[in-house]
Amino acid sequence: MNGPLRKVSIFVALMMAALLVNLTYTSVVRQESLLEHPSNRRVRDAEFSRDRGAILVGNDPIAMSVESGRASVPYQREYPAGELWAPVTGWFTRVHGTSGLERQYTLELAGTASTQAVNRAVDLLTGRKPAGANLQTSLDPAAQKAAMEALGDSKGAVVALNYETGRVLALASTPSYDPNQLATLDTKAAGERWEALLNADDEPLKNRAVREVYPPGSTFKLITAAAAVESGLNPTSEVASPSSLRLPNSSHSMGNSTNCGGETTTLEQALATSCNTAFGKLGLDLGADELQAMAERFGFNTEPTVDIPASASRFPTDIDQAQTALSAIGQFDVAASPLQMAQVVAAIANDGQMMRPTIVDNVLTRDLQILSANSPTEQSRPISEATAKQLQQMMETVVREGTGRPARVDGLTIGGKTGTAQTAPDRPPYAWFVGYAKEPKVAVAVFIEDAGVARDDISGGRLAAPVFRSVVQALK
Amino acid sequence: MSVTVQPELSGDVIVYRRRRNVELALLLFAQLLGLGAWGIAQFNVLGEFPPSWPVVTGCWLGLGLLAHLVVRWRLPYADPVILPCVFLLNGLGLAMIARMDLIPTPPKTDATMQFVWTALGVAVFAGVAVLLRDHRRLQRYPYLLFLASLLLLLLPLTPLGVELNGARIWIKVFGFSFQPAEIAKITLAVAFAAYFYEKRDVLTLVGRKVAGIMLPRGRDFIPIAVMWSMALLVMVFQNDLGMALLIFGLFTLMLYVATQRKFWPALALVMFLIAGVAAYRLTSHVPRRVASWLHPFDDFDANYQIIQAQFGLAWGGLFGRGLGDGRPGLTPLGKSDFIAASIGEELGIVGLMAVVVIYGVIVSRALKAGLLCPDGFGKLLAGGLGFVLALQVFAIIGGVTRLLPLTGLTTPFMSQGGSALVANWLLVAIVMVISHRARMPQAATATPRVATTDDETQLVMR
Numbered sequence: 001m002n003g004p005l006r007k008v009s010i011f012v013a014l015m016m017a018a019l020l021v022n023l024t025y026t027s028v029v030r031q032e033s034l035l036e037h038p039s040n041r042r043v044r045d046a047e048f049s050r051d052r053g054a055i056l057v058g059n060d061p062i063a064m065s066v067e068s069g070r071a072s073v074p075y076q077r078e079y080p081a082g083e084l085w086a087p088v089t090g091w092f093t094r095v096h097g098t099s100g101l102e103r104q105y106t107l108e109l110a111g112t113a114s115t116q117a118v119n120r121a122v123d124l125l126t127g128r129k130p131a132g133a134n135l136q137t138s139l140d141p142a143a144q145k146a147a148m149e150a151l152g153d154s155k156g157a158v159v160a161l162n163y164e165t166g167r168v169l170a171l172a173s174t175p176s177y178d179p180n181q182l183a184t185l186d187t188k189a190a191g192e193r194w195e196a197l198l199n200a201d202d203e204p205l206k207n208r209a210v211r212e213v214y215p216p217g218s219t220f221k222l223i224t225a226a227a228a229v230e231s232g233l234n235p236t237s238e239v240a241s242p243s244s245l246r247l248p249n250s251s252h253s254m255g256n257s258t259n260c261g262g263e264t265t266t267l268e269q270a271l272a273t274s275c276n277t278a279f280g281k282l283g284l285d286l287g288a289d290e291l292q293a294m295a296e297r298f299g300f301n302t303e304p305t306v307d308i309p310a311s312a313s314r315f316p317t318d319i320d321q322a323q324t325a326l327s328a329i330g331q332f333d334v335a336a337s338p339l340q341m342a343q344v345v346a347a348i349a350n351d352g353q354m355m356r357p358t359i360v361d362n363v364l365t366r367d368l369q370i371l372s373a374n375s376p377t378e379q380s381r382p383i384s385e386a387t388a389k390q391l392q393q394m395m396e397t398v399v400r401e402g403t404g405r406p407a408r409v410d411g412l413t414i415g416g417k418t419g420t421a422q423t424a425p426d427r428p429p430y431a432w433f434v435g436y437a438k439e440p441k442v443a444v445a446v447f448i449e450d451a452g453v454a455r456d457d458i459s460g461g462r463l464a465a466p467v468f469r470s471v472v473q474a475l476k
Numbered sequence: 477m478s479v480t481v482q483p484e485l486s487g488d489v490i491v492y493r494r495r496r497n498v499e500l501a502l503l504l505f506a507q508l509l510g511l512g513a514w515g516i517a518q519f520n521v522l523g524e525f526p527p528s529w530p531v532v533t534g535c536w537l538g539l540g541l542l543a544h545l546v547v548r549w550r551l552p553y554a555d556p557v558i559l560p561c562v563f564l565l566n567g568l569g570l571a572m573i574a575r576m577d578l579i580p581t582p583p584k585t586d587a588t589m590q591f592v593w594t595a596l597g598v599a600v601f602a603g604v605a606v607l608l609r610d611h612r613r614l615q616r617y618p619y620l621l622f623l624a625s626l627l628l629l630l631l632p633l634t635p636l637g638v639e640l641n642g643a644r645i646w647i648k649v650f651g652f653s654f655q656p657a658e659i660a661k662i663t664l665a666v667a668f669a670a671y672f673y674e675k676r677d678v679l680t681l682v683g684r685k686v687a688g689i690m691l692p693r694g695r696d697f698i699p700i701a702v703m704w705s706m707a708l709l710v711m712v713f714q715n716d717l718g719m720a721l722l723i724f725g726l727f728t729l730m731l732y733v734a735t736q737r738k739f740w741p742a743l744a745l746v747m748f749l750i751a752g753v754a755a756y757r758l759t760s761h762v763p764r765r766v767a768s769w770l771h772p773f774d775d776f777d778a779n780y781q782i783i784q785a786q787f788g789l790a791w792g793g794l795f796g797r798g799l800g801d802g803r804p805g806l807t808p809l810g811k812s813d814f815i816a817a818s819i820g821e822e823l824g825i826v827g828l829m830a831v832v833v834i835y836g837v838i839v840s841r842a843l844k845a846g847l848l849c850p851d852g853f854g855k856l857l858a859g860g861l862g863f864v865l866a867l868q869v870f871a872i873i874g875g876v877t878r879l880l881p882l883t884g885l886t887t888p889f890m891s892q893g894g895s896a897l898v899a900n901w902l903l904v905a906i907v908m909v910i911s912h913r914a915r916m917p918q919a920a921t922a923t924p925r926v927a928t929t930d931d932e933t934q935l936v937m938r
Binding site for chain 1: 729732733734736773776783786787788789790791793794802803806820825828829832833835836839840843846847852855856859862863866867869870873874877878879
């Protein structure tokens, strides 16, 4: 009977080998996807209770990990001025993921980025507890506070950039929320708060500054004007400004909401009065391709380069003439984030050079060693320096004597453009103001979705320009 | 047909080395490993060694010493590796259960209970070693043992039984739950071995040839077929598919080893496939098991347990989170059916592989005892018990690691649960007795010769 017994032992050996091979397979092939699975509580909880680095504005943390006193969850995330900085930090939750800088820099904050491999090895050898890196941001607390306060109870957003470096100085979105309530160790309370925020009518979890896109309205005329100047026009060129522009192949026609000052006017005056028919006609003359090319040179239809999760702005493709005329004044399917419009203004103010926008200057270890840095880099040159200078001249006219007068700040050179974008007949239009100040070198986009005021009182100049003023004055 | 002749006894005597001191050293090492695992896990969770450590150390080492002394006294020639391996697995299981006791507040005391069961298991081991001088005494009562097995299997269907996790396989007596099938697994193995040993020649040689295959006579085959099918039917009826698989495997192995005909395992495979397809078509829970094996993530809630086990294994990685530093509490039944996943999470893939290899060592030693054993009953029994252990490990660890669909079986010596632990200690005791008999000094036999001439030879039936 030994013969069969020997064969049985081979069979047994094969069974054991199958177990070992399968374990190897689990480790080599399945492990990674299992660890990345969103429902893996082990990974989620470990990330949640990690000693993450702080996010710093100046020397003050706006997000930091503090000891919780609980053995199972040793660290807890804390936001000293939660609502003020929530548009930047984002939320950090156990169950509902992360957003904002917490998401963008999660590896660095957790200390698990590949750039931190050496530090991890040193920590392991020296027996020091592993800790994540800190983020040094370029944000300006005064500007942020001014932006949030000026927006007040309205729904809206503000983005302020140093146009020479691309550094973000303020990134505001209202209404805000308190990320502390979502980061609490009390999972039940956090879940209830999350549900409440998610279902709130004013949608506080939306980051209106970078994650949402809206019709830019008349602020888009800057891009139409840029295309016109690049094609040979100058501020004094005569352009047609009829009281009504019939849209080709359509039963509709475009009218003006302001007095353009006659059947013809100069390009400069058309921008100052925000003349719809003049820019609609310019758009028709330039053509859809020319407009689309200029918009894309400013960053439309491309992935955002900013170091925070952001959405791409859109300029429609394959459009007919009527749609081209509407797109030229920032209506139809044109949609831009406030960040995108701030970048457009920054490129114009920076003589045609667009810098890559950044929020984080440096990623620092706890011993202040720089792990990585975002030095100012040129992203593109959408327009020539000459075009930029002429656009600046026109934008300064807008603020000096046009629709942008409410944005004037004594002693500062300000250029800007208002916008009042129609959405649906049953909801109030969006109010925009985009502009720059020469000293300090700042480009600001203000967007107000809904301020709760009467419809007739809504205009970019009346609602958004004062916010711009507050932010610039805070930076002065 | 050639006839094997009785080999002549040579003058030589084969004497195996007893190696009891080696066993003692290995045993001490194995026990310290279990004790260390317990201490480290407790320290990592509590931040201090539990104040009960001198008592635990004393009881644990005392248990090992007792088992070793009994072996020295009654089974001096038994294989020296089996006992340390069993203590290693048992200790690791205890450490893991004690570590998982600390997860809820207030902590549970399952490990204390499991330790009592371990002591009972060692007592059963010692009892068998002392009382069962020769395994061949078990050969006498195949029908009685079969009846006893059937009674054990039927016990859960009496008012004593309780239903747990969809299977009615437990009984509750004086507050203790007990799984009679675990004992029946062993009594059936003995009954099968005894029957097949008695009938192996008639099963092989007498019968009709149909399509080139020798079919045994009904009177030889029907009794065992009835026994086998009754046992299987009871288990299928109780929804205990894991145990049914073990008994099916055990029966097939014994039939194959006794008759030496490959036809039987081939037939068994075909029957298994047919039964599998039928179960897949006709029942609702078999397709569910198969789906949760192949596509667990299609239904997260229904396959929560197997998914958590996979997450645990991934979280453990190659070397594990360390004892006490993982999250095995997230996997339901992490102390019993899924203890392999808990081990994998805290000791890593490497640790779980080591456990599989230790099982492999125990099984190989049992099969080796079968090979060495001079009598056919011992060969059948040792081979059968070793194979059943291997099959059980394969089914449960394979199920937990998604090599196979999951069958509800315990992980031998490690899972929380008294009946399985005591039964497996009983199994080891019988294997040790056979091993002792097999390795006892005995007269060497010359190689059997095949009679080719018309010599005056004696025809032997044994």
